[in-house]
Amino acid sequence: MxxxxxxxxxxxxxxxxxxxxxxxxxxxxxxxxxPMHDTGVASSIQDNLQISGVLNPVTAVLLNFRGYDTLLEIAVLVLAIIGVLSLQREGMLASGRLAPFADPALSLLTRILVPMMILIAGYLLWAGEKAPGGAFQAGSILGAAGVLVTLSGHVRPGWLSPAIVKIIIAVGFVVFLVAAIIPMFFDKNLLEYPLHLAKPLIILIETWLTFSIGMILVTMFISSAAPITDDYVRGDAT
Amino acid sequence: MTQIEIYLLAGAAMFCIGLYGLVVRPHLLHKVMGLNVMAVAVFLVLVSVARRVPGPTPDALPHAMVLTGIVVSVAATAYSLALIKRIYTETGAVTLQETDDDA
Amino acid sequence: MNSPVLWLDILVVVILILLSIRIFSEASLFKSVVLFIALGLFVSFAWVKLAAPDIALTEAALGAGVTGALLLDTVGHLRSRNVPYSKHRHAEDGTSSNA
The missing domain is CATH 1.20.5 (Single alpha-helices involved in coiled-coils or other helix-helix interfaces)
Known part of the structure; x- marks a missing residue:
């Protein structure tokens, strides 16, 4: 058989x-x-770098030349987190305690590592204008730091209510969208920043994107991770 | 064989291995890991292609695509894992097969 | 042609391919996930070799870190003694270990 x-x-x-x-x-x-000797669009990126507002070609591509792509990718992130949040059961964002207690060794390691990770994220965001770095790298480091804090049994601080978490999730996309649309009121195209404002605008968008990406990643982990209190018993009553 | 070709071939091989995990393995978690391995393979090809540019700085466009791609693939993974947990909670199944052995 | 740098590349690639084969030939889900995290770390080494340090950083934090934590958590969830809703409803004779 x-x-x-x-x-x-x-x-x-x-x-x-x-x-x-x-x-x-x-x-x-x-x-x-x-073809191994075809350099693609690299040379045209280099040639137009001075009109992008930043000196790092990757940041220039992400937030200026192909800003449309990046805008939609942030929209995908926001949609994914909405999906994750709608699949969880009620109130999981409010409880958010994943480990039974803060293990001393893990807690000490977290205390050492997390400030360093925040520092690295800040550096990456700041350096992203002229060296490898930027909002996506900084945001992912922030997200990893948040996951580490959550895993080592620390509870979410009181001021970080679910409403504020949701605002931080949305703020990067909203700021980016507003910055993308405003040029259209001045007879320009979507995402066509004025030359002298390009650099401050990109830095503004990147700063908020960093917070949003970090918060999206942490919330994804918190809301999909199994909480420490067994809520299957609660589900039994239905 | 150049450095770029080594990584390009590795990308092709890993894409097929990920496809194996996605198509052949029944467990949903294996399928998610298969998708992720395929994504890594595509990123490998893109970053290798970016390396063709002569000089120390690689092509920025594939790098930008890979950076956003990594973040988006993590988001997609988180969403699919949430779906898997929900499927398990509702039905007790961890595969999508119609005839389950314990049914 | 066969410079030591190229041998390092070949070594990384071979490890990557062997790890990804092992992920899907492994019987234990937990081991698969651990191998997947190891794959993420080796991939970020490959990014360093391909002159993409910022992608390496992102990959280590996300591909290995956050994805790994999410997958491990799911394995724990699927493995846990938490009986799914439907089985609770069917097993009313008290065989399930609900409190």
């Missing part, structure tokens, strides 16, 4: 692996055909 089930599964498995090897051969040929 198990043999009858096993055999077609094994045959399926072999067919699947064979197909995947074929896909690999095709993909390998495809990637090896990528």
């Amino acid at each position: 198990p043999n009858n089930i096993e055999r077609p599964r094994r045959a399926q498995h072999i067919v699947a692996v064979g197909l995947l090897v074929a896909v690999f051969v095709l993909l390998a040929r495809a990637v090896l055909y990528i």
Whole structure:
């Protein structure tokens, strides 16, 4: 009886692996055909860097040349967190305690690491204008720091109410959207910053994006992580 | 074989391995990890392509795409894991197969 | 051509491919997730080799850190003695370990 089930599964498995090897051969040929001396758009990015307002080409691409992409990507992030929040049961954002107690060693490590991570995030945000760094890198470091704090049993501070958490989640996208739309009132295109305002605008948007991305990542973890109090018992009453 | 070609081939191989996890393994968590491995493979190809530019600084456009891509893939993963937990809580199933052995 | 730098690249790539194969051939879900986190860390090493230090930082914080924590948490959730709602409803003879 198990043999009858096993055999077609094994045959399926072999067919699947064979197909995947074929896909690999095709993909390998495809990637090896990528022209090696074609430098893509790198030179045009370098040529137009002075009109972007920043000196780091990655930041220039993210927030100026292809700002439309980035705007929509932040929208995807906000949508994903709305999805995660709507799948959780009521009040999980309010409780938010994940570990039974703060383990002394972990707590000490957190106390050392988290201020350093916040410092690194601040540096990345500040340096992103002219060196590798920026809102996405800084935001992910902030998010990782928040996950670390949550995992080591620290509770969320009282002033950080669920409403404020939701505001911080949305603020990056809202600031970006407003900054993108305002040029349209002055006979310009979406996201077309005036030249002399480009740098302060990009830094303003990036600062709020950093907080939003960090808060989105932490909230994703908190709201999808299983809380320490077993609320399955509560669900039993229904 | 150049450095770029090594990473390009690795990207192709990892894409197929991730596809294996997505298609063949029944457990939903394996499928999510498969998607993530595929995403990493695509990022590998993009960052290798960015390295073609002569000189020390790579092409900025693929780097920008990969940076946002990593953050978005984490968001998608978090959402799909929340869905998996909900499926488990509601039905007790961790796969999407119709005929479950314990049913 | 076979400079030591290139050998390091080949080593990283081989580790990456072996790790990703192991992730999906591993029977235990917990081990798969741990291997996935290890994959994230090796990928961020690959980003350093490809002159993308900021992507390496993001990958280590997100790909290995946050995704790993989320996956481990899900494994714990699926493994925990928490019986799903439906099974609670069916098992009213007290076999389930609800408080």
